[in-house]
Structures are given as C-alpha cells and as structure tokens.
Amino acid sequence: MLNRTQQDKVLLGAIWASASITILFLLWVMWHILSNGLSHVSWEFITGAYTRIGEASGIWAMIVSTVYMVGLSLSIAAPIGIMTAIYLTEYAKPGSKIVKVIRFCTESLAGIPSIVYGLFGMTFFVTTLGLGFSILAGSLTLSMLILPVIIRTTEEALMAVPISYREGGYALGATKIYTIWRLILPSAMPGIITSIILSIGRVIGESAPVFLTAGMVTQIPESVLESGRTLTVHLYKLTQELFTQSEWDQAYATATILIVLVLALNLATKIITNRYNKVSH
C-alpha cells in the first residue's frame, strides 16, 4: 500500500505526464508536417495554377475557392446566427417553450456528423434547388454546419454583458432595440468575433460535406455558381493518389499552408479574447 505522500506523488506524476503528452503530440504533428512540407512551399506553389496531369501543382485556385467558401458561408450564417442569439437572450422569455425548441434544434444540429450535411446538401441544394456543384451549394451546406457554433458562442457573449448596462440604457429612455444595437452588441463584439473566427476554422477544416456539394474543380471559380476545390478537399484528393515523391511533397506543402492558417486564426482569437478581458476587467 502506498502512503499519503506516495499517492500524491503518483497523482502529480500522472498529471504532469498527461500535460506533457498533450503538448508533445501537438509539437510532434506540427514538426512532422512542417519539416516535410515547408521546403516545398514556394511563391510559385502558392500562386500557381494546377493541372491534373502534373505539369503544374500550384494551389492558387484552391486558396481562392477557400476564401469564397469562408466569405459566403459566414455572410449567410453570421447574420442568422447572431440574430437568433439576440432573440434567445434579449427577447425570448427565459425557459419558455420556443427557447427550448430552438436550443434543442441547435444542439442537435451541432451533433450531426458533417458527412450527413454533405448528403443533404447534395440532394437538396445541388439537385433539388438546381444549384449544381457550386460554391453557393457548398456555402449553404457549411452555413448549417456553423450556425450552432455561432448561435451558442454569441449567446454566451451576450449573456456575459452585465445587466447593469441594459438597466442603464433603459433608464435613459433608450428603446430596447437601440440599447441592444448601440450598447449590448458592441460590448459583446469580442465574443462574437471569436465565434466567427472559430467558424472560419470550421469551414476551412471540413472536407466531406464540401466536395459533396461544391465539387472539386481545380480552377478559380468565376462566380459562386461554379464549382471550386477548397484547400482541405485538395489535400484529401492528393492523399488519394500518392504515388510519386512530388505528390507526397504537394500534400505536405498543402498541409503546411492549412496548419499555418489555423494557427493564425487561433492566434487572432487569443489576441481578441485577451483584449476583451482587459477592457471588461
């Protein structure tokens, strides 16, 4: 039997080991990708065109498609999500039936595997609505995917705004909508921005629902009704046919770009949350 001090030491050791493993894993994955990919990232790789047969392997078209996908998904999901959150926190009676229904819906939406969204998007947006494999069909599908994230995080940001601001606004004779628009929303803005950045990460990270709805055409889409291949879908495609060294190099280089993007997004989230904590004491 271990005595008290020995038990403490074992527990402490386990805690330290767990924390170290987490950090080591992250560093290991990053080192693995970056060491294999970074040397193959070049200006030409980033801005060049891509051809199937292999004479050109640039990813510019994929970067553009990714940007379109992020921009369009957010312009659909962010307004709907933010307004739903405003309804839930500022207008709906707490604990009322409608709040429970909406909450149940968003939680269920969040739990559905993304491939299921892909299947739905392919049948509904691509076929039934006749949008074809397109950036628009992909964005509509992804906006359903990120909607729960935006609603949830915006709700939390709004609920964190002190009641005293609302009382202060109303006590000055300001209308509810003015108080929300000019006082509550600006106060919650850092939290809302964080939720949007998290959603950007989600859009960038998805592959299955994207190629099922937006297709995989490797050209720069000229409109949102054209197909496009996002970076993650591109990486997925590359890993399907890894025969030559240069194909491996392309895959790692694409993965490097993705990792750098995600790290940059996480950093942005950190900076914004830090500033927020400073302002709100």
Next chain:
Amino acid sequence: MNKLTINNLDLFYGENHALKDISLNIPNRKVTALIGPSGCGKSTLLRTLNRMNDLVENVKITGDVHFDGEDIYQQSDVKALRKRVGMVFQKANPFPMSIFENVAFGLKAQGVKSTEEIKAVVEESLRSAALWDEVKDRLDSDAFGLSGGQQQRLCIARAIAMEPEVILMDEPTSALDPIATHKIEELMDELRKKFTIVIVTHSMNQAKRIADKTAFFWMGELVEHGETDQIFNNPIDTRTQGYVSGEFG
C-alpha cells in the same frame, strides 16, 4: 407642491407581497430619502417611479403613481417617462465607451443629431455633476479609467443630460469611500435646486445630512414619513424609534 403622488400602491413579485398599500407624496425640488432595513421594499418603490419594475417577470402592481397629476401606469410611453425621471444605480454603471459617449448616449438614443448641441449638453451636464474640471482634457478616454466616485458622478451627468425633472438614486454612495461620498452629497445639495431627488440609503447619517423629507419602510410597509428632523428626533412609531436609534436594522 408635489411632484409625485403615490396612492395605495401594492406590488407583488409572484406570491411575494413586496409593497403594502403605500401612499406617499414626493415634494418638488426637495430631497426625499427612503430608509429602512434590507428587503423592506424601499428600492422596489424607487423602481416603480420610473417603471423599471416592468423589466422584472411576474410583477403585479395595483394603485397608482401620479407624476405632475398624470398616472404613469396609464401612460403607454415608458421611454418618455424615463426621460423625465432619471436614475442612478447602486453600483456605478458607466458604459464601455468614452466619457463623452457615456454622457451623449441618452441624447443619441433620442435621435439628437447635431454635434454642436450634443457637445454643449455634455459639457453642461458634466459641469452640473461637478466632474467637468476633472475630465475636460480626457473626454475621449475610456470611462472605466475613472475612479469609483468619478464613475458615479459620470452616471449622474448621464442622467442629467436628459434634462429630467426627477432623479432617482438607489444607494448611490454605498460602494464609495467617505471622501467620494462627501462629494456626491455636496453635489446633491446643488442638484436639489433644479431637480426633485428621491434617494434610497442605508446610511441614516446620510439621510440626516441631505434629506428634506424621510420615509421609513418596514417589511413592505411605509411606517412613517415626514420632515427629516421629525423622523430622526421625534419619531411617532416605536419601530421608527428602534431603527433610527440603531437598536435594529
């Protein structure tokens, strides 16, 4: 002349009978203090005067409150009422914006567009709240950078900017040190010339120092009200006697 007349007011929070048959006159351009132990209903009464209780769920109010002869619970325009009856809260609640924008908030909410007019009102309000000299060089800096007492005076300036007739103050100095408290009390002495002030306070000394009239509440009832001198020196009711002499409360 009475600015506010409260007649047979009863207030329920759900089952809880928080105010019992209150009738009280609030004289124009005087300071009226509401005193009594915690939970006696004095803050609740204050919040019926600008209908802030409307924001609380399950509140039922019977009886009436007349403001310049008009029943405020029959009016539908709560915003207009709150413009005429300003409020200062227990804990200073500056908004997360600049000092200037804090004072300008209410004006902009009313749709005032003229920059000149807003500037003039902001300066005048800050002067009336005895804050102008301390902040005139940093109007654009964050209101959270002010001290607690300055923040509370900023909130008073914000209320004054709406040119209210009545200012309600809910324990405005309970979170402040004695020096900041003294400044606010001095300010109230100035303000009473222009405004009708109703203040809830836990400090009997504060009520003695600043109030013309005092009303003593006990478990949702208005026990006794009258001239401040009389309430503290010759209380009629034994409960008032006990409270003002410090025996309980």
